[in-house]
Amino acid sequence: MIDVPVALNDRSYRISIGSGLLATAGERLAELTRAKRIPVVTDAHVADRLLPKLTAGLDGFEVVPIVVAPGEPSKSFGELERLVDALLGLEVKRSDVVLALGGGVIGDLTGFAASIVKRGMNFIQVPTSLLAMVDSSVGGKTGINTPRGKNLVGAFHQPLAVWADLDCLATLPEREMRAGYAEVVKYGLIGDPAFYIWCEANAARLLAGDREALAHAVAQSCRAKAAIVAADERETGDIRALLNLGHTFGHALEAETGFSSRLLHGEAVAIGMAQALRFSAARGLCAGVEAERLTAHLASIGMMAWAQQAGIAADAAPRLVAHMLQDKKMTDAGLPFILARSIGDAFVAKDVPLEAVTTFLDADLKAEYGGRSVAA
Numbered sequence: 348m349i350d351v352p353v354a355l356n357d358r359s360y361r362i363s364i365g366s367g368l369l370a371t372a373g374e375r376l377a378e379l380t381r382a383k384r385i386p387v388v389t390d391a392h393v394a395d396r397l398l399p400k401l402t403a404g405l406d407g408f409e410v411v412p413i414v415v416a417p418g419e420p421s422k423s424f425g426e427l428e429r430l431v432d433a434l435l436g437l438e439v440k441r442s443d444v445v446l447a448l449g450g451g452v453i454g455d456l457t458g459f460a461a462s463i464v465k466r467g468m469n470f471i472q473v474p475t476s477l478l479a480m481v482d483s484s485v486g487g488k489t490g491i492n493t494p495r496g497k498n499l500v501g502a503f504h505q506p507l508a509v510w511a512d513l514d515c516l517a518t519l520p521e522r523e524m525r526a527g528y529a530e531v532v533k534y535g536l537i538g539d540p541a542f543y544i545w546c547e548a549n550a551a552r553l554l555a556g557d558r559e560a561l562a563h564a565v566a567q568s569c570r571a572k573a574a575i576v577a578a579d580e581r582e583t584g585d586i587r588a589l590l591n592l593g594h595t596f597g598h599a600l601e602a603e604t605g606f607s608s609r610l611l612h613g614e615a616v617a618i619g620m621a622q623a624l625r626f627s628a629a630r631g632l633c634a635g636v637e638a639e640r641l642t643a644h645l646a647s648i649g650m651m652a653w654a655q656q657a658g659i660a661a662d663a664a665p666r667l668v669a670h671m672l673q674d675k676k677m678t679d680a681g682l683p684f685i686l687a688r689s690i691g692d693a694f695v696a697k698d699v700p701l702e703a704v705t706t707f708l709d710a711d712l713k714a715e716y717g718g719r720s721v722a723a
């Protein structure tokens with residue numbers, strides 16, 4: 348088992364990564380709480396697959412499952428109210444612990460509920476998807492969506508622990524594994540060229556479920572994220588913003604596809620990271636071959652790397668930029684973009700004129716549709 352510390356003074360915690368963590372959850376939980384009754388929030392799919400294993404692992408505790416509908420619509424005020432009411436109905440105390448067993452939706456919803464019940468109770472992230480293990484379960488961002496946009500209501504609320512049981516990934520659909528991998532390779536692109544090279548060499552093995560490759564990728568991603576979160580917990584500086592590489596372009600793509608299953612978040616991030624590198628090259632900040640290297644890698648593992656693959660139209664540039672204007676990262680000073688000097692050297696650019704983004708995206712989409720190989 349690998350332990351990755353997240354150093355946040357009195358909010359510090361450990362991310363445990365390994366096999367068999369659900370089956371041995373009781374031992375770990377007993378070190379963290381005296382509570383005996385443990386609410387476990389999960390969704391119907393994950394409940395079928397993994398709740399019996401976790402419940403058996405929590406021998407000696409009374410497990411109270413709270414099951415929400417699978418999917419993004421559960422990150423809503425309605426589900427939040429239901430969940431908060433269920434927790435209050437159990438007469439939880441602040442020092443009690445609620446477990447979030449699932450992917451990003453369950454983690455975000457449960458974490459937010461935990462942040463407001465009794466002005467803040469403990470929770471533990473038990474991520475079951477690759478994306479949740481390497482990104483959303485770490486760092487304390489919690490929240491829900493509103494009809495006005497994604498993650499617009501939420502709180503920073505750090506978990507008491509994160510337990511990433513790699514066995515959960517054995518039954519994860521291939522497309523979701525690949526989407527989660529986008530957030531893994533992101534850490535290489537942001538600040539770790541050696542890890543990027545490791546990703547290129549090991550992505551196929553990892554996606555095939557190789558346990559050693561998965562353990563290394565999850566641990567390395569969590570170490571990178573833990574360091575960033577420790578340096579800039581609330582994204583008040585520029586450090587945590589680096590985690591948004593590919594996300595501004597990607598968010599616009601998700602909005603353009605109506606946040607539908609046509610384009611998963613990780614797929615949008617993959618295309619968005621490739622666009623961010625090509626945009627960096629177009630602005631003379633990095634060599635074009637760096638962007639080509641990334642698209643070639645993404646294509647080699649069957650990952651979307653081009654907007655056309657997500658059904659984005661050739662004339663979509665103005666609409667994509669209009670979606671960017673709704674981005675919650677927008678400030679009075681404009682929209683910060685995460686650009687790169689090279690693979691492994693990303694930075695925050697705050698002076699990017701949106702007209703330049705429109706011009707770039709228009710030329711980029713037209714080049715795709717004009718026959719540039721989408722297979723890279």
Ligand code: GLY
Binds near residue numbers: 485486488587
């Ligand atoms: N997923 C970006 C962050 O946690 O800051």
